[in-house]
Amino acid sequence: MEWILWGIAFVILILIGYWQLVIAEGAHLGPRVVTLLYDWTAHRYDRVKSFDEAEEARFLGHPLAAALSDWDEPWVLDVATGTGRLPQALLHQPEFAGQVFGLDLSAKMLRVADQHLKSHQSQASLLLASATQLPFANQQFEAVTCLEALEFFADARQTLQEMVRVLQPGGWLLITNRVGWEARLMPGHTWTRAQLVSILRGLPLTDISVRPWQSYYDLAWARKRDLEMGNKKMWGAIL
Numbered sequence: 001m002e003w004i005l006w007g008i009a010f011v012i013l014i015l016i017g018y019w020q021l022v023i024a025e026g027a028h029l030g031p032r033v034v035t036l037l038y039d040w041t042a043h044r045y046d047r048v049k050s051f052d053e054a055e056e057a058r059f060l061g062h063p064l065a066a067a068l069s070d071w072d073e074p075w076v077l078d079v080a081t082g083t084g085r086l087p088q089a090l091l092h093q094p095e096f097a098g099q100v101f102g103l104d105l106s107a108k109m110l111r112v113a114d115q116h117l118k119s120h121q122s123q124a125s126l127l128l129a130s131a132t133q134l135p136f137a138n139q140q141f142e143a144v145t146c147l148e149a150l151e152f153f154a155d156a157r158q159t160l161q162e163m164v165r166v167l168q169p170g171g172w173l174l175i176t177n178r179v180g181w182e183a184r185l186m187p188g189h190t191w192t193r194a195q196l197v198s199i200l201r202g203l204p205l206t207d208i209s210v211r212p213w214q215s216y217y218d219l220a221w222a223r224k225r226d227l228e229m230g231n232k233k234m235w236g237a238i239l
């Protein structure tokens with residue numbers, strides 16, 4: 001009888017481990033664990049995700065480049081850039097002539113991103129830094145993006161506030177929100193569509209749009225209220 005109980009306990013531990021490390025990807029275990037997991041998988045991350053270049057251009061690169069067409073050389077910050085998915089999609093758009101800054105806590109993911117962005121070195125910069133306290137002054141960017149990452153931050157609301165802080169009035173915020181059955185297995189780290197809209201409405205944002213995107217994610221757009229447009233760039237503000 002005792003060995004049966006030990007067997008049941010072992011199975012439960014395996015299931016908990018699978019839940020926390022595979023489904024939740026370390027979200028409940030803190031940013032250090034999340035970063036470690038992404039460091040471990042950086043070399044095969046793109047193969048696992050199997051991004052389709054045409055789909056990336058259709059839903060990310062082209063719409064963002066079009067949204068930024070009012071600026072001659074817009075600055076874009078991609079938070080939790082990983083292997084440079086968003087920078088690649090945007091820099092492949094011939095009409096985009098700005099700068100993209102990719103920020104992440106995983107050094108190994110950034111190394112892969114650096115390889116992907118070799119042909120766009122003059123337009124891309126990568127930074128190893130935390131998203132909870134972005135190393136930029138207020139109103140630095142015409143767009144701030146964050147794909148498939150909000151659920152991994154210890155305080156996603158604070159991270160959103162930081163993204164809006166560094167966003168210029170009139171600039172665009174582009175983020176994803178995890179939905180579907182997996183989201184239900186990440187309590188405290190995911191929001192329903194209605195909750196996300198409510199949170200965005202509580203920030204100085206307008207033109208809020210949340211729409212289904214992938215099986216496990218919605219795509220959300222919003223624009224910072226245009227109280228006072230400022231186009232001044234401050235290179236010295238980047239730490």
